[in-house]
Amino acid sequence: MSDPMQEIMASFFIECEELHESLVDALQALADGDADVETINVAFRAVHSIKGGAGAFGLDDLVNFAHQFETVMDACRSGDLAMDDPLNSLFLRCSDVLSDLIRCSRDGEPIDTAMSGGLIEELAAYVSSDNEGGAEPEEEIDFQPMTLDLGELGGPGDDMAVDLPSLDDLPPINLDFPSTSPGLLVEFRxxxxxxxxxxxxxxxxxxxxDLGPCQTTVTLDPPKSIEDLKNLGGRLSWSILVETVSQPDAVAEIFEFTDGLCQLNVTPQQDAEPDAVISELTEETTPVVTPQADDIPTAAPPAPAETSKANPIDSPSTKRSESKPAKASPTVRVDLERIERLVNLVGELVINQAMLSQSIAQEDIPPNSPVSAGLDEFMQLTRNIQESVMMIRAQPVKSLFQRMSRIVRESSAAIDKRVRLVTDGETTEIDKTAIERLADPLTHMIRNAVDHGLENAATRRERGKNEQGEIRLSAAHRSGRVVIEVADDGGGIDREKVRAKAIEKGLIAEDAALSESETDQLLFLPGFSTATEVSSLSGRGVGMDVVRTQISSLGGRVSIESSPGVGTTFSISLPLTLAVLDGMVITVAGETLVIPLNAIVETLSLAVDDLRTVAEGQKVLRVREQFVSVLDLGTELGYRAQIPVEEGTIALLISPEEGVLVALLVDTIEDQRQVVIKGMQESYGRVPGVAAATILGDGQIALILDPNDLIQNSSGDDVVILQKKAS
Amino acid sequence: MSISVLAVDDSRTMRDMINLALSSEGFEVHLAEDGEHGLEVLDDLAPDAIITDINMPRLDGFGFIDAVRLRDETKTIPILVLTTESSPDLKARARLSGATGWIVKPFAQDKLVRALRMVVG
Incomplete structure (x- = not known):
């Protein structure tokens, strides 16, 4: 088993990330002016908890920085310091550095103390000039970062971490006494x-x-009034003679918690004379000798009623004996592997249910029979289970968006533009894997928006826009998919420039007639870059083509909308889950295949009259005044040679890009159903046009096609251009 | 016969540390994330001692101690305050609420164990 401290430390860093996330959230709310009284408390607690944990692991740099950060924040929440824009901006910068410190501490990297030190000074300036008692300079002395060494227990003589108000208030203790003292008389009321x-x-x-053998005498003062009968407090007192070489301060340490709640006298006894002590006591006293601490009879000192909570029935042995934490939290951390296993099992369940449904359908069982009714419920239940399991993997896009706000801050600072990031729909949930794999493409898109999308301040002024550019990052569920948009309010795509660049790079012919949206699509071509010179910001060798590839590996699509002078919007459309899809089961040349339902715009039965033949035997189909390219799926997949198109042939309309349609010819449509995606990449690598495989209800394996990929890799001309020729 | 302890802290790291420090010493450890949650746990559990943080969301340590002391079933349970704050004001405030003792983070295992044994016997 691994070292538990290492595990806790690892979990501490995960917690730090969560705390940092809530810190950023709170600071953002403060900056946006929609904070309430609790917001600053949330921010404070986040930093405070980071400091607390860091202290336990002896991460001094982190502790010191968090401490100064927290001190200023504390002044804010107590009202000693007013929140204003410069302070908020300082907090945001501190939050970034805090994140760096956490990362460095986690990865054992050297810490840039110049950066954190500078900020600590800036923070210190706030509390030194504005300090009105909110922050206490001496608190720093109290806080001593130290490592927690669980392996070694200190001796009882250690200084206690127990820290109560000063001992000055204690009854006088005679400290001038020889260390060879034979005993102490402790009087305790x-x-x-x-x-x-x-x-x-x-x-x-x-x-x-524990200090030594005790002779204990307890005294119950007679009641002074009726009221005193039920009020034992203050009437019980003990006189204890301890045979010990310990100093009186050892006793004071034991009674530290009771400071101010009792009368305590500790007197060194030169020669312990127990008899003498007892003789001074009243007749009502009962001496109780306790040679061993564990042998103290619980009944002996008549403890006041309200203190006798440990009655035998409630003793710990009869309590719930499980040592695991009681219902610890509203969230549970689960190994991802376990979830994967569950997802796989649910996949099997879905397949099994489909097979069962198929067998029952073949048995000619009447639809109103109990078997059919039971099957219906079973199907419903299976679907619910599946959805619930998929939801386990789903996470809000918030963490992703928060990272982007940092990208905006850093990239806008790097090129000296003032940019504001507005986020929307942060609670929208998508698959965890998708969140992780979206970080790269989104970062690139955001940098692009800051660098190329937004105009510089002077141009914005001329155009009558706010000098501060705005980038809007939003997420929303839209018809079974998640749409993430990066919108800027910049100058829009300079299509002339894009066109010139594409011609220069030999990507299009000089006389190519391209629509606006086709011109925009050029941005996604490999090797295309509009930056006339490589800027330090977005020129990192990653083009929009890579972004598109990354998104499509998640089953998503990217599209652009842009209007000159108004801005550009990039939309990423993703499937809700990566494990199951609604598919259309079709056959082509005797093969059973699955096409994702959300890729299909429409299904048609062909009329031969609507077909036209254009160059190189390519056919186009007229669909409501629009011509679309026609591809035979069987031919594309190499199952058969080109076949003549007959009246009534079934075509699926696919839209590989915004505004483009392609008709895919198939033989029959078998069914529409949910299928479990079984990845093939690990075994076969990437197969063009094929997304994955699945197991159908009858146990047959079917390929799940990626029609968009298929069309883009089609044997014919680029279909986009083809469509252009046709119209 | 193990001593049961309820530890209330909003930091998972702190909860884990306390759990490790006390479980390895044979304590029966129960955990809660904040004051509210702590009170929920106390609905069906009477621990021998409580350790609580001060700065917590929903219900902070002071409010939590107040509530524990108001309940007949729990009002005599010793409560140790475990926090990084160590200013006299905060201690006085905790004492006023009815805290039994005070331990400053970061704690060493032996100190925590000794303080606990001292209040639970």
């Missing part, structure tokens, strides 16, 4: 308040017995 604070005289006396 608890106030009523001591019992109310949860302190128990019995336990204190037992602890005292």
């Amino acid at each position: 608890p106030d009523r308040e001591l019992y109310e604070s949860g302190n128990e005289p019995l336990f204190l006396i037992k602890t005292l017995a």
Whole structure:
């Protein structure tokens, strides 16, 4: 088993990320002016918790930075310091550095103390000039980062971490006394308040017995009034003679918690004379000798009623004995592997259910029979289970968006543009894998938007726009997919420039007639870059073609909309889950295949009259005044040679890009159903046009096609251009 | 016969540390994330001692101690305050709520164990 401290440390860093996320959230809310009274508290607690954990692991740099950060924030939340824009911006920068410190501490990288030190000074300036008692300079002395060494227990003589108000208030203790003292006389009279604070005289006396053998005498003062009868507090007192070489301050340490709640006298005894002590006591006293602490009879000192909570029935042995934390939290951390296993099993369940449905359908069982009704419920239940399991993998895009806000801050600072990031739909959930794999393409798109999308301040002024550019990052569910948009309010795509560049790079012919949207699509071609010179920001060798590839590996699509002077919007459209899809089961040349339902715009039955033949035997189909390219799926997949198109042939209309349609010819449509995606990449690598495989209800394996990929890799001309010729 | 302890802290790291420090010493450890959650746990559990943080969302340590002391079933349970704050004001405030003792983070295992044994016997 691995070192538990290492595990806790690893979990600490995960927690740090979560805390940092809530910190950024709170600071953003403060910056946007939609904070409430709790917001600053949330931010404070986040930093405070990071500091607390870091202290336990001796991460001094992190502790010191978090401490200064927290101190200024504390001044804000107590109202000693007013939140304003410069302060908020400082907090945001501190939050970034805090994140760096966490990362460096986690990865064991050297820490850039110049950066954190500078900010600590900036923070310190706030509290030194504005300090009105909110932050305490001496608190730093109290905080001593130290490593927690669980392997070694210190001796009882260690200084206690127990820290109560100063001992000055204690009754006088004679400290001038020889260390060879044979004993101490401890006189202890608890106030009523001591019992109310949860302190128990019995336990204190037992602890005292650790110092040496005790002779204990308890006294119950006679009641002074009727009221006193039920009020034992203040009437019980103990006189304990301890045979010990310990100093009186060892006793004071034991009674530290009771400071101010009792009368305590500790007197060194030169020559212990127990008899002498007892002789001074009243007749009502009962001496109780306790040679061993554990042997103290629980019944002996008549403890006041309210302190006798440990009655035998409630003793720990009869309590719930499980040592695991009681219903720890509203969230549970689960190994991803376990979820994968569950997802796979649910996949099997779905397949099994489909097979069962198929067998029952073949048995000619009447639809109103109990078997059919039961099957219906089973299907419903299977679907619910499947959805619930998929939801386990789903996470809000918030963490992703937060990373982007940092990208905006950094990239806008790098090229000296003022940019504001507005986010929307942060709670939209998508598959965890998708969140992880979206970070790269989104980062690139955001950098692009800051660098190329937004005009510089002077141009914006001329155009009557706010000098501060705006980038809007949003996520939303739209017809079974998640759409993530990156929109800027910049100058829009300079299509003339794009066109010139494409011609220069030999990507299109000089006389190519391209629509606006086709021109925009050029941005996604490999090797295309509009930056006339490589800028330090977005010129990192990653083009929009890579972005498109990354998105399509997630089953998604990217599209552009742009209007000159108004701005550009990139939309990423992703499937909700990566594990199951709604598919259309079709056959072509005797092969059964699955086409994702959301790729199909429409299904048609062909009329021969609507077909036209254009160059090189390519056919186009007229669909409501629009001509679309026609591809025979069987031919494309190499199952058969070109076949004549007959009246009534079934065509699936596919839209590989915004505004483009292609008709895919198939033989029959078998069914529409949910299929479990079984990846093939690991075994076969990437097969063009094929997304994955699945197992159908009858146990048959069917390929799941990626029609968009298929069309783009089609044997014919580029279909986009083909369509252009046709119209 | 193990001693049961409820530890209330909003930091998972702290909860894990306390759990490790006390479980390895034979304590029966129960955990809660904040004051509200702590009170929920106390609905069907009477631990021998409670350790609580001060700065927590929903219900902070002071409010939590107040509530524990108001309940008949729990009002005598010793409560140790475990926090990085160590200013006298905060301690006085905790004492006023009815805290039994005070331990400053970061803690060493032996110190925590000794303080606990002292209040639970």
